[in-house]
Amino acid sequence: MKIVVAALKGGVGKTTTSIYLAALATAARKDVLVVDADPQGSAADWIESAEDPALERVALAEAPTERLLAKALAGATPEQVVVVDSPPGNERIIGHALEQADVVVIPTRVGGVEWPRVDVVRRMIPRRTPFGLAICSARTFTRDYAETVQYWADHGVEVWGTIPERVSVAAGPDRFLSEDGLDAYRPLWRTVLRRAD
Numbered sequence: 001m002k003i004v005v006a007a008l009k010g011g012v013g014k015t016t017t018s019i020y021l022a023a024l025a026t027a028a029r030k031d032v033l034v035v036d037a038d039p040q041g042s043a044a045d046w047i048e049s050a051e052d053p054a055l056e057r058v059a060l061a062e063a064p065t066e067r068l069l070a071k072a073l074a075g076a077t078p079e080q081v082v083v084v085d086s087p088p089g090n091e092r093i094i095g096h097a098l099e100q101a102d103v104v105v106i107p108t109r110v111g112g113v114e115w116p117r118v119d120v121v122r123r124m125i126p127r128r129t130p131f132g133l134a135i136c137s138a139r140t141f142t143r144d145y146a147e148t149v150q151y152w153a154d155h156g157v158e159v160w161g162t163i164p165e166r167v168s169v170a171a172g173p174d175r176f177l178s179e180d181g182l183d184a185y186r187p188l189w190r191t192v193l194r195r196a197d
């Protein structure tokens with residue numbers, strides 16, 4: 001199963017989402033490969049430097065070019081859960097990843113400025129590939145959040161998960177993945193599993 005986590009915008013939560021999904025897939029006894037298609041290598045750093053048992057068994061492929069991405073995806077086994085973390089702004093590499101995806105997660109944030117940016121990614125996804133949004137770092141008690149959820153419902157776009165804004169979720173490789181974060185990402189993971197079938 002190839003899960004592509006994609007957004008054109010920077011800093012929306014792609015890497016955090018990729019890492020938590022990888023950890024949840026591992027916890028579900030899957031054989032997990034994270035493909036880091038971002039030359040910044042944030043997901044790779046996180047996996048390599050974390051001493052977190054939740055990430056211990058996660059395999060890593062660094063694939064910052066189209067060629068390396070194609071190679072990493074071709075090398076994945078059919079049983080593996082592959083999570084692709086993508087670079088911001090690189091339409092070519094994101095497009096390539098999206099073409100190979102079994103399921104796509106688009107991390108986004110609350111607020112109207114994000115809507116057209118999501119639409120650009122959405123239009124790049126092959127017609128039959130299921131996709132859904134992960135609303136990251138959300139202040140779920142705000143009107144902005146309620147409006148964002150309503151907007152996507154009105155436009156027939158599925159929201160598969162909402163991750164509340166929490167310092168613990170954002171701690172990065174210096175700390176273990178937070179229970180809060182794992183709980184918040186679990187409904188997204190379950191939906192991804194269901195929709196990828």
Ligand SMILES: Nc1ncnc2c1ncn2[C@@H]1O[C@H](COP(=O)(O)OP(=O)(O)OP(=O)(O)O)[C@@H](O)[C@H]1O
Pocket residue numbers: 009010011012013014015016017038040042086087088136137138163164165166167169170171172
């Ligand atoms: N649920 C959350 N609560 C609080 N902060 C968060 C949350 N999710 C992500 N962040 C923070 O937001 C920032 C961007 O997250 P992340 O690195 O996952 O985004 P990205 O889309 O991968 O960014 P880039 O485009 O640079 O690769 C980071 O500082 C991260 O710690």
Ligand SMILES: [Mg+2]
Pocket residue numbers: 014015016038042043086
């Ligand atoms: Mg990133």
